[in-house]
Amino acid sequence: MLHLRVIVPREKSDAVRRLLEAEAGVTHLVVWPGAAVSPPGDVMSCDVAREAANTVLEDLRHLGIDDDGAIVLEDLDVVLSRSAREAELAAPGEGADAVVWEQITEVTSEESTISVTFLAFLTLATMIAACGVLLDNPILIVGAMVVGPEFGPLAGLCVAVVQRRPRLAARSAFALLAGFPIAMALTMVFTWLLTWSGEFEKAMLEAERPLTAFIYQPDWLSFWVAFLAGIAGMMSLTSSKSGALIGVLISVTTVPAAANTAVAIAYGDLEQAAGSLGQLLLNLCAIVLSGSLTLLGQRLYWNRTHGSRSRHETLAASRPPAQRWPQAGRTKD
The missing domain is CATH 3.30.70 (Alpha-Beta Plaits)
Known part of the structure; x- marks a missing residue:
């Protein structure tokens, strides 16, 4: 209750x-x-x-x-x-099926605003993921996925689309369009510093990476995984199931793709940077599409069965x- x-x-x-x-x-x-x-x-x-x-x-x-x-x-x-x-x-109806629209709007609105805290978490997550891709370490990749706060603005975009809230859409889009480039730019600086200190080298990026190669090789499977994750993520928000949301965060390749893009640009590997950027955009679009469709379906179902x-x-x-x-x-x- x-x-x-x-x-x-x-x-x-x-x-x-x-x-x-x-x-x-x-x-x-x-x-x-x-x-x-x-x-x-x-x-x-x-x-x-x-x-x-x-x-x-x-x-x-x-x-x-x-x-x-x-x-x-x-x-x-x-x-x-x-x-x-x-x-x-x-x-x-059933409480588990009910979407409290004012509650979900407030939650997504708060998490969709770009702030120093949002940028800090996104940057830290991208830097952690940069270490993961160069070391071909999936544990670091998973950690970066959990730290990343990008699902907040993505959920805000979904709510804005369904409820036709242009201000929320603009605020969410700005958080993503400004947040990722800033995090990637700082990760490039981070990469150069660790290269200068001898911790990183370009050969690590170009070496065979069987555990993390999927990050810069987008395909239809990546789309469907992100699409399903978007559905699960939106349902976890509307039903207040935070445990399910954590599972969503570690199943989409947003922050790792941004990190690989930054590292590839830092080392001048534009082909791998393009693949990573494609993976990032593919995941973002799939999540927004599936999240919006999920919210729309929940609203139509509730209005049809319990609206009157x-x-x-x-x-x-x-x-x-x-x-x-x-x-x-x-x-x-």
């Missing part, structure tokens, strides 16, 4: 309370009249079944609460309550609280 906290202007308090009481997927409603100081108003908190979150958030935004007050939503790990179980049963309630559910939700809850009250211990 999700926990919702709302700061409501006094003049809208009754409307918001009726809204929350009428929603079958809402429980544990608590109201603190006049408790909010900045912005001033009443404070209401409740727990919301994930399946009902989009409806509640849309209704609150329709009332202008996001402008006049505040809406805070957070995940709950453990909820032990009979009324919570009843709320989840009353809400249409049945007449019985609508009538039940419109009844006053006293008429809706007596049966639940009789089942309590």
Whole structure:
């Protein structure tokens, strides 16, 4: 379930309370009249079944609460309550299938903004991958994949495409278009420094590398792996399965391809640089394509199966609280 906290202007308090009481997927409603100081108003908190979150958030935004007050939503790990179980049963659909659009938009928007931290992680990941490709060491390659933060902007592009958010698309694209060249340029300097110190040499790049040769040899298999990873990555974000996202990060060849491109340019091997750059672009395009299609499919599925309630559910939700809850009250211990 999700926990919702709302700061409501006094003049809208009754409307918001009726809204929350009428929603079958809402429980544990608590109201603190006049408790909010900045912005001033009443404070209401409740727990919301994930399946009902989009409806509640849309209704609150329709009332202008996001402008006049505040809406805070957070995940709950453990909820032990009979009324919570009843709320989840009353809400249409399954929580694992529900996509909370406001939540996924906030997450991707935050991770799609270029920053010093984003550039630092991307640069460090590219440098680690540079060591991996020259040493033909897959362990370093996997480590670089996990460190790389590039999936955030890629997910932001997917959300922007499906929800038609040009600002998010521009911000995500800028993070990628500026982040990778900066990381690659710094990795070239890193390569020259280690070559000067005797740790690297051009022969390492040109030697046979059976474990990492795939990085600069793009093919259709690379496309399909990235395509499938994009689906898994987007589903891990929408369902909050962070463990699955880690698996996605170590299955796509973005950061390693960028690292091999930088090293190849540093040593003047333009043919290998072109192959690595092709691998990078292939992976980026495949992830954005599959991620966008996944989000679109999730939205169409949810709208088709749960977008509108049945007449019985609508009538039940419109009844006053006293008429809706007596049966639940009789089942309590």
